[in-house]
Amino acid sequence: GAGVSQSPSNKVTEKGKDVELRCDPISGHTALYWYRQSLGQGLEFLIYFQGNSAPDKSGLPSDRFSAERTGGSVSTLTIQRTQQEDSAVYLCASSLASSGLYGYTFGSGTRLTVV
Amino acid sequence: KNEVEQSPQNLTAQEGEFITINCSYSVGISALHWLQQHPGGGIVSLFMLSSGKKKHGRLIATINIQEKHSSLHITASHPRDSAVYICAVHFGNEKLTFGTGTRLTIIP
Numbered sequence: 696g697a698g699v700s701q702s703p704s705n706k707v708t709e710k711g712k713d714v715e716l717r718c719d720p721i722s723g724h725t726a727l728y729w730y731r732q733s734l735g736q737g738l739e740f741l742i743y744f745q746g747n748s749a750p751d752k753s754g755l756p757s758d759r760f761s762a763e764r765t766g767g768s769v770s771t772l773t774i775q776r777t778q779q780e781d782s783a784v785y786l787c788a789s790s791l792a793s794s795g796l797y798g799y800t801f802g803s804g805t806r807l808t809v810v
Numbered sequence: 811k812n813e814v815e816q817s818p819q820n821l822t823a824q825e826g827e828f829i830t831i832n833c834s835y836s837v838g839i840s841a842l843h844w845l846q847q848h849p850g851g852g853i854v855s856l857f858m859l860s861s862g863k864k865k866h867g868r869l870i871a872t873i874n875i876q877e878k879h880s881s882l883h884i885t886a887s888h889p890r891d892s893a894v895y896i897c898a899v900h901f902g903n904e905k906l907t908f909g910t911g912t913r914l915t916i917i918p
Contacts, residue, residue, distance in 0.1 A: 726904070728904075728905070728906075730906075737896075737908045737909065737910045737911060738896065738898070738906075738908040739908070740905040740906060740907070743904050743905055745904065751904060751905065753905075754905065786852070786853060788853075797858070798843070798855045798858045799843065799855050799858075799906075800855065801845075801852055801853040801854070801855065802852065803852035804852055804853075
């Protein structure tokens with residue numbers, strides 16, 4: 696597609712439920728990133744995928760968070776047993792390659808609200 | 811510690827004014843990005859630079875590697891420029907470290 700597509704755009708879930716957030720990057724972009732923006736706070740890195748390499752998971756806040764990227768394209772971020780502190784906007788970005796050599800294209804984000 | 815600091819945190823100016831937003835970082839970087847986030851909107855990448863200066867329309871971004879400092883300038887500011895501007899850097903790895911953002915409001 697023309698841009699990075701994320702779905703759903705909004706998700707309200709009950710505490711303790713699992714949620715899945717989807718990111719469809721720009722075709723041909725080998726690098727894919729997940730970031731999170733909590734209310735009133737800055738952006739924080741979650742996880743990074745580059746081609747077939749093992750993902751950099753160093754930003755995931757707990758083992759309730761996981762992500763996968765199938766076929767080097769679509770990525771799914773899964774949050775198990777959601778907590779209220781998980782409420783945030785989850786942003787996906789993709790890039791032609793890694794190492795900051797190319798600009799990023801961000802998706803419009805998924806706003807997650809845990810009630 | 812790898813840190814990114816932006817100033818000011820908030821900036822209000824009259825339409826037409828020249829705007830400068832500053833970003834400083836603690837150690838050497840491989841690249842720096844300036845991002846724009848409109849209220850309720852997604853993030854748009856404005857510039858990526860590792861040296862020198864880039865210009866796009868009324869926006870200009872500069873970086874001084876020796877001083878570990880970058881500036882984003884907006885000439886002839888307009889109310890539609892009102893947004894949060896975020897500086898983000900690569901500290902030699904793949905992930906971005908973000909500044910806390912500068913909230914810019916341009917008054918007609």
